[in-house]
Amino acid sequence: MKILVCISHVPDTTSKINFVENNTKFDTAGVQFIIGPYDDYALARAIELKETLSATVTVLNVGLAETEPTIRKALAIGADDAIRVNAVPTDSFFVATQIAEHAKGYDLILMGRESIDYNSGVVHSMVGELLGLPSVSPVMKLDLEGTTVKMQREIEGGKESLEATLPLIAGCQEPIAEWKIPNMRGIMSARTKPLTVVDPKAVDAPVNFQKYELPPPKGAVKMISEDNVAELVTLLKNEAKVL
Amino acid sequence: MAILVFVESADGKIKKTSLEAVAYAHAMGDKVTAIALGTIDKAELTAVGKYGASKVLTVSDERLNQGVIRAYAAVLAQAIQAESADTLVLANSSLGTPVAASVAVKIGASLASNVVGLPDTSSGFVVKQSIYTGKAFAMVEMKNQKKVIGIKKNAVELKEVGGDATVSDFTANLTDADFGTKITATEKATGDILLPEAEIVVSGGRGMKGPEHWGILEDLAKTLGAATGCSKPVSDIGWRPHHEHVGQTGVKVAPQLYIAVGISGAIQHLAGVNSSKYIVVINKDPEAPFFKAADYGIVGDAFTVVPKLTDAIKASK
Numbered sequence: 181m182k183i184l185v186c187i188s189h190v191p192d193t194t195s196k197i198n199f200v201e202n203n204t205k206f207d208t209a210g211v212q213f214i215i216g217p218y219d220d221y222a223l224a225r226a227i228e229l230k231e232t233l234s235a236t237v238t239v240l241n242v243g244l245a246e247t248e249p250t251i252r253k254a255l256a257i258g259a260d261d262a263i264r265v266n267a268v269p270t271d272s273f274f275v276a277t278q279i280a281e282h283a284k285g286y287d288l289i290l291m292g293r294e295s296i297d298y299n300s301g302v303v304h305s306m307v308g309e310l311l312g313l314p315s316v317s318p319v320m321k322l323d324l325e326g327t328t329v330k331m332q333r334e335i336e337g338g339k340e341s342l343e344a345t346l347p348l349i350a351g352c353q354e355p356i357a358e359w360k361i362p363n364m365r366g367i368m369s370a371r372t373k374p375l376t377v378v379d380p381k382a383v384d385a386p387v388n389f390q391k392y393e394l395p396p397p398k399g400a401v402k403m404i405s406e407d408n409v410a411e412l413v414t415l416l417k418n419e420a421k422v423l
Numbered sequence: 424m425a426i427l428v429f430v431e432s433a434d435g436k437i438k439k440t441s442l443e444a445v446a447y448a449h450a451m452g453d454k455v456t457a458i459a460l461g462t463i464d465k466a467e468l469t470a471v472g473k474y475g476a477s478k479v480l481t482v483s484d485e486r487l488n489q490g491v492i493r494a495y496a497a498v499l500a501q502a503i504q505a506e507s508a509d510t511l512v513l514a515n516s517s518l519g520t521p522v523a524a525s526v527a528v529k530i531g532a533s534l535a536s537n538v539v540g541l542p543d544t545s546s547g548f549v550v551k552q553s554i555y556t557g558k559a560f561a562m563v564e565m566k567n568q569k570k571v572i573g574i575k576k577n578a579v580e581l582k583e584v585g586g587d588a589t590v591s592d593f594t595a596n597l598t599d600a601d602f603g604t605k606i607t608a609t610e611k612a613t614g615d616i617l618l619p620e621a622e623i624v625v626s627g628g629r630g631m632k633g634p635e636h637w638g639i640l641e642d643l644a645k646t647l648g649a650a651t652g653c654s655k656p657v658s659d660i661g662w663r664p665h666h667e668h669v670g671q672t673g674v675k676v677a678p679q680l681y682i683a684v685g686i687s688g689a690i691q692h693l694a695g696v697n698s699s700k701y702i703v704v705i706n707k708d709p710e711a712p713f714f715k716a717a718d719y720g721i722v723g724d725a726f727t728v729v730p731k732l733t734d735a736i737k738a739s740k
Binding site (some may be wrong): 302316317336340422 | 433490492493496515516517518520521522523524525527528531532533534535536537549552553554555558559560561563564565567600603604605606607608609610611617618620623647666671672673679680690691694697700701714715716717719720721722724727731732735736738
């Protein structure tokens with residue numbers, strides 16, 4: 181059993197978002213980078229499966245050398261080895277193409293439902309299409325019974341139970357597993373686990389991110405006394421016009 | 424140039440978010456054909472015309488009564504070809520988003536998700552996409568001739584522009600491989616207002632002190648015709664089901680009005696609500712960071728303020 185977990189290297193969820201160079205580049209000053217939170221769920225589930233089945237877990241990231249601390253963290257959490265595709269992850273199709281290049285031979289390909297920087301939520305489905313394999317997202321529960329994969333997928337206002345046969349791609353989210361925190365032994369062993377750096381496959385970019393902008397600043401909050409709740413109703417009716 | 428719009432249905436009704444996708448396509452100024460999969464009432468299909476589709480294709484294959492991602496993508500790719508369309512528009516959703524990705528690969532299209540504005544075609548074809556969980560926007564140039572555009576909820580105003588659409592059957596060739604995933608069960612809160620699509624959301628946090636106190640929030644929600652949500656800690660400790668968790672790693676909502684009760688406003692929670700049009704915060708702590716992101720705020724005890732608010736809304740009706 182071979183599991184591939186694809187991880188993104190993204191700004192911590194508490195980061196202040198800013199852009200530089202005439203709003204064409206993300207401002208990394210003072211930003212802490214982490215394993216994408218959804219990818220972290222995928223990784224945690226992969227490690228759980230590794231502990232119960234005789235599985236190996238490989239992590240894959242598309243990124244420049246700066247992402248290696250993030251990859252090492254995934255190794256410290258329990259992945260066995262890693263692949264870094266040495267390229268800037270310019271868009272979803274580019275990333276999906278790189279994953280598809282390396283995903284052959286894996287039984288289960290897990291990743292987050294979306295990366296928390298671009299939020300497109302499409303890479304897993306693109307990889308599925310590129311490889312001609314079923315792809316399911318967002319998966320909140322995943323169990324294996326032989327080569328049958330039993331899953332629960334979140335849908336608007338509920339959940340859907342699904343079954344498919346390996347090999348399969350899944351975009352994961354909570355509560356598929358609890359995030360794992362690396363222990364000291366994991367951190368020590370991660371330093372020597374194999375991390376292979378490969379060149380990307382060339383792709384004709386279908387999209388180009390030209391420029392970025394921030395939403396207009398929020399106006400000041402209007403405070404209403406707790407003894408005058410009716411005033412809030414009046415404001416919602418006449419000022420906000422939402423009631 | 425023709426545009427195909429994939430419309431989703433729930434409980435036999437075309438979803439509002441899908442009608443927004445039709446309105447978006449209509450605003451692009453080209454001929455709009457909608458396509459609905461599975462068994463849907465004909466009156467529902469003709470009514471799609473009101474929002475700008477001149478024709479609705481229906482594919483009444485029973486296997487499509489459930490949203491199988493790759494099968495849906497296969498049908499849409501075939502319909503795009505049959506209609507000589509070069510653009511597919513759909514609403515981003517748990518089904519629409521992965522289907523869009525699959526179709527884009529099949530037809531070699533440029534894809535943009537969570538689009539919030541009409542394309543700017545003054546130089547190329549550029550759309551505005553919501554990124555960083557609503558904290559920023561990107562201007563994305565879609566370079567390929569074929570395009571797949573996923574629309575974020577509330578990105579376009581829904582207004583009636585036309586009459587009935589003509590409905591015609593569309594037959595797609597599907598193989599067993601398209602049905603590689605089998606849906607074995609669906610659990611869905613029926614009759615309730617679905618959180619991701621609600622116009623008003625009432626959410627509670629740890630300040631509610633326990634699941635037994637949710638009744639006052641449910642009363643408020645019922646009075647407003649709202650859906651109920653909660654913060655991550657609340658779903659983590661099991662006070663409320665996970666599908667009500669609003670935030671960075673939960674449901675992202677975009678209602679007209681978001682009412683947060685007893686939620687301090689951690690940045691991860693704000694990431695799930697920052698597309699709301701108006702935010703009301705009720706918290707007994709005047710220093711709660713959520714007030715900075717709110718339009719209206721009340722400092723006070725939830726257990727007295729919320730019932731008063733429910734009564735005031737009832738009185739104003």
